Structures are given as C-alpha cells and as structure tokens.
Amino acid sequence: MGQARRFGWLAIPLLMCIPVLWAGAQGTPPGGAAPAGQGAPAGGPPPGLVLKFAAPDAARGQTLSRSCAGCHGPGGVSAQASVPGLAGQVPSYTRFQLSVFRAKLRPSAVMQGVASRLSDQDIADLAAYFAAGEPGPAWAADPALRARGAALFQGGDNDRNVIACAVCHGEDGRGADRQGIASVTNLAPEYGLEILHEFRDTPRFGVPHPDAMRIALKPLTDDDLKALAAYISSMK
Numbered sequence: 001m002g003q004a005r006r007f008g009w010l011a012i013p014l015l016m017c018i019p020v021l022w023a024g025a026q027g028t029p030p031g032g033a034a035p036a037g038q039g040a041p042a043g044g045p046p047p048g049l050v051l052k053f054a055a056p057d058a059a060r061g062q063t064l065s066r067s068c069a070g071c072h073g074p075g076g077v078s079a080q081a082s083v084p085g086l087a088g089q090v091p092s093y094t095r096f097q098l099s100v101f102r103a104k105l106r107p108s109a110v111m112q113g114v115a116s117r118l119s120d121q122d123i124a125d126l127a128a129y130f131a132a133g134e135p136g137p138a139w140a141a142d143p144a145l146r147a148r149g150a151a152l153f154q155g156g157d158n159d160r161n162v163i164a165c166a167v168c169h170g171e172d173g174r175g176a177d178r179q180g181i182a183s184v185t186n187l188a189p190e191y192g193l194e195i196l197h198e199f200r201d202t203p204r205f206g207v208p209h210p211d212a213m214r215i216a217l218k219p220l221t222d223d224d225l226k227a228l229a230a231y232i233s234s235m236k
Contacts, residue, residue, distance in 0.1 A: 049103055061129025169182070184232045186233060186235055192233055
C-alpha cells in the first residue's frame with residue numbers, strides 16, 4: 001500500500017487524461033485560443049487539466065520564469081543534482097506537469113504553491129520559454145558507468161528484452177513534443193535516478209505512458225538504472 005501511494009502521482013494524472021492527454025489536455029494548438037465554453041470531453045480529464053490559451057508568448061514566459069530561477073536555475077538550467085532543469089524541455093511535457101501540480105495530483109508543496117498562481121496562459125508561456133532554451137551542460141559522470149548507460153540507452157539489450165530508450169526519447173534524448181515524450185538530455189543525475197526507480201517500481205495501472213516506462217525499465221537492475229542516470233545526465 002505504501003508503495004502504491006508513493007507512486008500514485010505517476011498513475012492518477014494519466015488515468016484522468018489519457019483520452020485527450022496530448023491533443024486536448026495539453027491545451028489548444030499553438031496559434032489559437034480554445035473555443036469559448038470548451039471544457040473537458042465526456043469521460044475526459046477535469047477542466048483544470050484542459051488548458052485554454054492563445055499563441056504562447058516566450059518573452060512573457062521569460063519574465064514569469066524569474067520566480068523559477070531560485071530552484072531550477074537561471075534560464076531553467078539547474079545547478080542542483082536533485083532538481084530537474086527546465087531548459088530545452090518539450091513544451092507539452094512542461095504544460096502537463098505544471099497543470100498536474102496545479103490540480104494537486106502530483107505531490108510537492110512547493111510546486112503546488114507555485115502552480116496554483118499560474119493561469120493557463122502563464123503555463124503555456126513558461127513552457128514556450130523553456131522549450132526555446134538549450135539543455136544545461138553535461139554533468140560529470142564516471143566514464144565506465146556512462147558507457148554502460150550509453151549502450152542501454154542507444155541499443156537496449158536484446159538478451160534481456162531491454163528496449164533502447166532512444167526509440168522514444170531519440171538518440172539525442174530530446175524527446176518528442178507531439179507525443180508528450182520528455183527531453184532527458186543532461187537531466188540532473190540524482191533526480192533522474194529517482195524518477196527511473198519510481199517508474200520501474202510502480203505497480204501496473206494500465207495506462208500508456210507510465211506503463212510503457214514501467215515495462216521498459218522492469219528488466220533493469222539498480223546498477224543499470226545508475227548507469228542510465230549517469231548517461232542521460234552527461235549526454236552533451
């Protein structure tokens with residue numbers, strides 16, 4: 001029970017959002033506002049996760065981002081191994097995470113407080129600003145551990161049915177905005193390792209995004225996860 005509660009944030013938001021996760025729940029297409037009165041479709045997510053915004057304004061997002069710099073670093077380039085950088089993150093992923101924090105579906109007293117003050121347009125503008133940046137510099141990593149992680153990330157391990165991470169996240173780790181697949185390039189190492197453990201150890205809950213991660217990571221040992229975290233934190 002304790003494990004299920006701990007990892008529930010990975011399941012709950014996606015269970016609520018799968019019908020329109022990246023088409024509707026992530027907001028209207030860039031360039032136009034949602035039709036007046038548009039809400040969540042039947043059986044879809046609650047209105048708080050259906051973002052309505054006009055064309056994102058990265059310049060405005062830069063102004064808003066000043067309050068993020070204390071933790072995530074100037075320009076979203078984190079200098080803390082336990083805090084994820086935001087620079088270069090695909091906008092759909094940033095929008096979704098902020099909307100989930102705002103809806104109090106992902107635990108973090110700090111982030112819930114920050115997100116509670118953001119409008120839909122604020123979220124879209126912040127996501128656009130961070131997406132326009134480049135990931136922070138590579139973190140230092142043990143060469144041997146990094147090489148092992150690189151082999152798993154780029155090629156997987158057929159003998160153990162390990163899927164290459166590059167299949168979804170791309171060879172450069174930059175993710176895919178249309179599919180809501182996160183950029184993991186130069187991800188803060190301690191944070192990256194924590195998230196890998198959470199995905200691998202999450203109970204099955206039958207929704208695509210977290211289940212794909214759980215299945216992909218299930219054959220991996222703790223040492224494998226350390227190697228992957230070393231690699232993704234030092235990709236560039």
